[in-house]
Amino acid sequence: MLLSDILMLMLCGGISGFLAGLLGIGGGMILVPFMILVFNHLGFSQEVVVHMAIATGMCTILFTTSSAIWAHHKHGSIDWKLVAALSPGMVFGGLVGGSELFEALKTSWLSLFFAVFIVYTSIQMLLNKKPKSGRELPGALGLFSFGTFAGALASLVGAGGAFITVPFMLWCNVKPHTAMATSSGLGLPIAAAATLGYMYGSWGNPNLPTGSMGFVYLPAVACIVVVSIFTAPFGAKLARKLDVAQLKRVFGVMLFFLAAFMFNESRKAFGF
Structure with a gap:
């Protein structure tokens, strides 16, 4: 890689880590277009470039999220019982989604699916709409089923899953x-599950560099x-001090530009 490529990836890494700590998102989605x-x-x-961007972005979440987790754990903010209850389904869904689907x-279809996902996420960020409280957490089967769905969906778009787990928890x-x-x-x-799925499902692909x-x-x-x-703990610290609702709106606007880029990638892949 040239120095310009390395610097772009490092800059994106700093931004994604900060957002992971600040907004609870994995940060992978903003990495993909770059x-x-x-x-x-x-x-x-071109047969694998989008797949590689999404899979590589998801792999970085392993490290970025670990840093953000430690920052939140020190303040006692994480419900570890809920993490333990949802994780089995998410691992199963991530493995299936990352390898088979x-x-x-x-x-072409992966680019389009990712672009639609970014538009949905950006609208949620701009509106900052809080779901109405509806009920208590479901039982073990319900949590496993939801975890499977969330894990499979997250693996397809290279996201950490906050876009669906946070509204569910609220x-x-x-x-x-x-x-x-x-x-x-x-x-x-x-x-972790999605990354293993990406590696297993594509092992031996002749188009890989x-x-x-x-x-x-x-x-x-x-x-x-x-x-x-290094930037993830900084974002987690600021999350307790800044107006996150306003930051979400700014981030939502940025996502619209990223979605436009991905729609254009999809258009080219379809040959339009």
Whole structure:
């Protein structure tokens, strides 16, 4: 990689780590468009470039989320019982989604699916709409079923799962700050399972470049993580001081531009 590629990935890593700690998101979604630019510049096959960007972004969540988890844990914000209850389903869903479904999707459809997901997330950020409290947390079977769905969906878009786990927890009367912090704890099992699924499902693919383990491009992971592990605790610290609702709206606007980029990638993949 050229120095410009390395610097872009490091900059994105710093931003994604900060957002992971501040907003409870995995940070992978903002990495994907920029990694596509870098991977295209490196001449990667168009058959795998989007898959690699999403898988590599998810792999970085393993490290970024670990840093954010420790920062939230020190303040007693994470509900570890809830993490333990949801994790088995999320691991199962992440493995299935990361290996079977992810590999089966063509680049054109994966780009389109990711773009639609970003639009949905940006609208949620702009509205900052809180779900009405509806009920208590379901039993073991209900939590496993929801975890499976959340894990599979998160693995398809390379996100830590906060976009679906936080609204679910709020609907079940979990306190907002606890829900945000707990989503960081849930990001680790999702990221681990999905990453293993990405590697297993794509092992031996002839289109993969040197330096990759399945769809995960290790040099990019290193560039991103070396910065994100330091900015994630900073974001978690500021989450208790800043107006996060306003920051979400700014982030929502930025996501619209990223969605436009991904829609254009999808258009090119479809040949329009």
